[in-house]
Amino acid sequence: MPVGFGVSLVVRGQTVDPEGMLATLTRDVTLNNIDVDRVGDVVWFTADELGDLSVLAAPLAGWWQQHGPSVAGGVALRFVGPDGVTELTYSKPELAVEQVQRHINVDSGQLYGPGEAPGPIRRLTAALLRRTRNGFTASELLIRDEGSLLCVALAGRDLDDRPRSLEFQAFNPAHDDYDPDDDDGYCLVTEHHVPVVQGLVALRLTPRVLRLHLADGAARTWGVRSAIYPVTLHIENHEIEQLRLQLRRLFSVGGDRLPVPKLELG
Incomplete structure (x- = not known):
């Protein structure tokens, strides 16, 4: 399609x-x-x-x-x-x-095409689920390394086919274009294109769930009902391993200069 x-x-x-x-x-x-x-x-x-x-x-x-x-x-x-x-x-x-x-x-x-869009029951169900629970189910892992910027993103779709995503971004201090005065630390971005900087208290990766513990300010900025934001992982095992490695790398690029959340990446 x-x-x-x-x-x-x-x-x-x-x-x-x-x-x-x-x-x-x-x-x-x-x-x-x-x-x-x-x-x-x-x-x-x-x-x-x-x-x-x-x-x-x-x-x-x-x-x-x-x-x-x-x-x-x-x-x-x-x-x-x-x-x-x-x-x-x-x-x-x-x-x-x-x-x-x-x-x-x-x-x-x-x-x-005609008659192919999600029907009213699926749309209503998806809307109710978004109101009563945080997070989403990710079916795609995207990793982009532009040299100066490392991005790790998870993406999926709700029952009504609305796109969902969560992206982690961090500058690479080793890059020639890096400017420490322009680096506030790692950034989190959702499908609504709302960024939060240094917005995590903790991050935990279990076999099939990436669980974010958001800082109070980040939760308010995103308008979510709880500081716990889970992303269920419907991706391949080798992709979960890549997610683990790239998140560990992303949160290490700032060294000791910038604070990082408590990490439990296995």
């Missing part, structure tokens, strides 16, 4: 004509069998697999950065996915591709 997302760029309230951006993508979309459909100034990208859409991260990030996004929020790269519209308004330039890639991963949804 194809997956896809829509994207547009809004600069100070005006949607930008995407024609120039599309011209730079001709080769990538052809080689990766990505279908392109333009509706006004919103462009829809569709592919057979989510991985095929990853080639769009760098050119979309470049398009966004060319217009000078700032903390003031006047330049927004907007994505249309299963949860509606989300947007990126600012990123450190060196993290822009990573941020766009994360939005593509989260906002790319299954494109349903």
Whole structure:
């Protein structure tokens, strides 16, 4: 079943004509069998697999950065996915591709034919479960090492096919571009694109569950009902071992300079 997302760029309230951006993508979309459909100034990208859409991260990030996004929020790269519209308004330039890639991963949804979308009972059940329990079930492990930044992400979908994710990020102090004055420590990000820095009291990995003990501030920021946030792991055993190794590595890159949570990774 194809997956896809829509994207547009809004600069100070005006949607930008995407024609120039599309011209730079001709080769990538052809080689990766990505279908392109333009509706006004919103462009829809569709592919057979989510991985095929990853080639769009760098050119979309470049398009966004060319217009000078700032903390003031006047330049927004907007994505249309299963949860509606989300947007990126600012990123450190060196993290822009990573941020766009994360939005593509989260906002790319299954494109349903007539009668194929989750029905009202599944949607209601999923909504009730989200209200009564924290966490989610992860079916995919993503590890990205960009040299200056290490990211470990878990992703899955609820019964109503809404994407869920949890991403750990940390700068690598050994990289040439590392700036200690710009490093507040590890960061956690959910599918709602809400980051929290130094947000863990403890982290425990059991054979099939990654259990986060969130700091009070992190729990409030995410709006979750409990400080305990479990992620059930429906991934292969070798992926769980990779998760263990990469989390241990991620929480060691800060050395003694930055505090880390209590770790029980086995």
